[in-house]
Amino acid sequence: MDFLDAARSRFAPALAPHLPEGESVESFLDLIRPARDAQFGDFQANFAMPLAKRAKKPPRDLAAEIVAAADLTDLFDQPEVAGPGFINLRVRDDVLAAETAKLAADERLGVPIVENPQTITVDFSSPNVAKPMHVGHLRTTVIGDAVCRILRLRGHNVIGDNHLGDWGTQFGMILYGYKNFRDDAAYQADPVTELARLYRTVNTLSDYHAAKKKRPKLTEVVEAKRQAVADAPPPADKKAKKALSKLKQEAGTAEEALAAADAKIAAVEADTDLAALAAAHPTLAAESRAETAKLHAGDAENRRLWEEFLPPCLAALQTIYDRLGIQHDATYGESFYQPMLAGVVDELLEKGIAEESDGAVVVRDNVDPAGKPVPGPFVVRKTDGAFLYGTTDLATVKHHVEELNADAMLYVVDSRQGDHFANVAATARRWGFNDTDFRHVSFGTVLGEDGKPFKTRSGDTIGLESLLDEAVERALAIVSENDDSKPDGPELDANERGDIAEAVGLGGIKYADLAHNRESDYKFSWDKMLSTTGNTATYMQYARARVCGIFRMGGVDRDALRDRFVADGGEVLLTDPAERAMALQLNRFAEAVREASRDHRPNVLTDYLFDTAKAFSAFYEACPLLKAETEDLKSSRLILADTTARVMHAGLELLGIRVIDRM
RNA sequence: GCGCCCGUAGCUCAGUUGGAUAGAGCAUCGGACUUCUAAUCCGGCGGUCGGAGGUUCGAAUCCUCCCGGGCGCGCCA
Secondary structure (H helix, E strand, O other): OOHHHHHHHHHHHHHHHHOOOOOOHHHHHOOEEEOOOHHHOOEEEOOHHHHHHHHOOOHHHHHHHHHHHOOOOOOEOOOEEEOOOEEEEOEOHHHHHHHHHHHHHOOOOOOOOOOOOOEEEEEOOOOEOOOOOEHHHHHHHHHHHHHHHHHHHOOOEEEEEOOOEOOOHHHHHHHHHHHHHOOHHHHHHOHHHHHHHHHHHHHHHHHHHHHHHHHHHHHHHHHHHHHHHHHOOOOOOHHHHHHHHHHHHHHHHHHHHHHHHHHHHHHHHOOHHHHHHHHHOOOHHHHHHHHHHHHHHOOHHHHHHHHHHHHHHHHHHHHHHHHHOOOOOEOOOHHHHHHHHHHHHHHHHHOOOEEEEOOEEEEOOOEOOOOOEOOOOEEEEOOOOOEOHHHHHHHHHHHHHHOOOOOEEEEEEEHHHHHHHHHHHHHHHHHOOOOOEEEEEEEOOEEOOOOOEOOOOOOOOOEHHHHHHHHHHHHHHHHHHHHHOOOOOOOOOHHHHHHHHHHHHHHHHHHHHHHOOOOOOEEOOHHHHOOOOOOOHHHHHHHHHHHHHHHHHHOOOHHHHHHHHHHOOOOOOOOOHHHHHHHHHHHOHHHHHHHHHHOOOHHHHHHHHHHHHHHHHHHHHHOOOOOOOOHHHHHHHHHHHHHHHHHHHHHHHHOOOOOOOOO
């Protein structure tokens, strides 16, 4: 049972007479929380202090009054009022035992279906087609998948949507590359690799030309900034000091930009083939854009090529998703919305929401639900008549609300796009989509060990596939080393080792990402994410594998044990503090799922699983299972172990992490 | 110039819309293996929550200022 939730509903009626005018009971019920220290019991209610202020009563008296009025004693021991007015709750042992027995028999492990299931679309992953996925896609993919799984378990109708970039400027580059640089044999043999090569080539050349063109200006800027720094008088006051430090920073930024441009130029000029191509195709950037425009305008050949390119690219993406165990329910790429875009802009213009500005169409003066201005303007049509991703996002809103009946739309996209999604949501509301809950589920950047965005040593972004390969490779080394050092010699064959390494390696990457608060940046560290100790996937997988090991050792079939326990009306016995803590922790699974879904924070769930694994270790240490004194105690403890394994399994599954029975 | 975010133990991070003595992991130090899997467990050390004011019964959390860092600012996504 979700005791926290139960306590909230029990306190609600007792609270009602003391509520200040116009305030909702929920905000006070939210002050019922897990006890921050076991000495205070299992849960604590903190609402007496703020309520007492309004009621002009001593908080301890009010607390006692509310406790007396609340119907609690069938679940909790007599509550204690402590300190300035905290109410401490302790679950009755007999209730805890009975509820734990129920949990053991419950397929949903106590997680209820929400009362009002919603249709929720979740935009996540959303890579560009024909550009290899890279480390930048990791968080949206991993967090988005976990968010979908958690909402789905809660009973919502979740539509995980892969908003593919299948219509953008990269296709113009690929079309140009295909028409000019194609290696036919390579394309026949492996279209995706060849298309990726073509994209890279065109992109490199395009960057080269741009860098060449920008270089004089950049040099000028660097000179000017350096000169300005040199000319600046010694700062006389704080303001001058700040200005100087800012100037120095700008000089540094300019130098970096110049260095980056030089690197791009050097990369091409060092390669005679590339240099020749660059010279032969001086206008390739503009021509690539023209190819994109032709595609968008319905050019027959480009359209045919686009249709030819797409399937193998999608299949390549699917290979990665399959490996990661990730599924989308829908794939409405940008191209899907293309026919609706003109209508979207026209409608916004008609309704006076959008206006023309310098030939473009923009939406101005957007405000967020709190009435705060959103930085704009929000461009929905370019001067040349082309549409932007904001236009596509608005068409997506219309489609998802009208065709999919979305009650809520979640965007699992990095935090730098906050302004963009604020504009999408604000425009959609002005457009009339007032009943839809738009949520930007934003996340921070993955940093390297140096604290800067995660790149290879040479400064390139890291491909997702090679990242996964490296994780599995490192995991295999750990698995093998551990297995080799087992006291009775290795237990696993090469196949098993490979399978475990896959689960541990990929699990490690996912878990490290999910265990951090999604809003913060985090440092990517192989050693930390694959560590066998601490808050890692490996530790969690091991904790569960240990339980499996116990059952193997004891020759006990878990399903049979559970069936017999249920059929016999078996009891859970709480004879030891560690046993009680374990039982309570298992009952908290529903609470953890609820809290994790509240603001879409998978790290709430990882914390819970870590606590559960620790609780099991303590329980396992303190309480003999297979060697328990009596048969009843043995069966009770095995049921606790079995339920622990099921909770770990269900929890890891919610995170998209595989479990392994032996490691 | 405008806007958003961040600063918590040596390191990496939690801290649940203001609650009791600020937590965890790693590292470090000390203990526990003829084991129910030691990929483990138990214990110790470690903090002016960037700084200064303010709000109140109570602040890491809210407000103001300062210091330090990151990011975003019409026709890329």
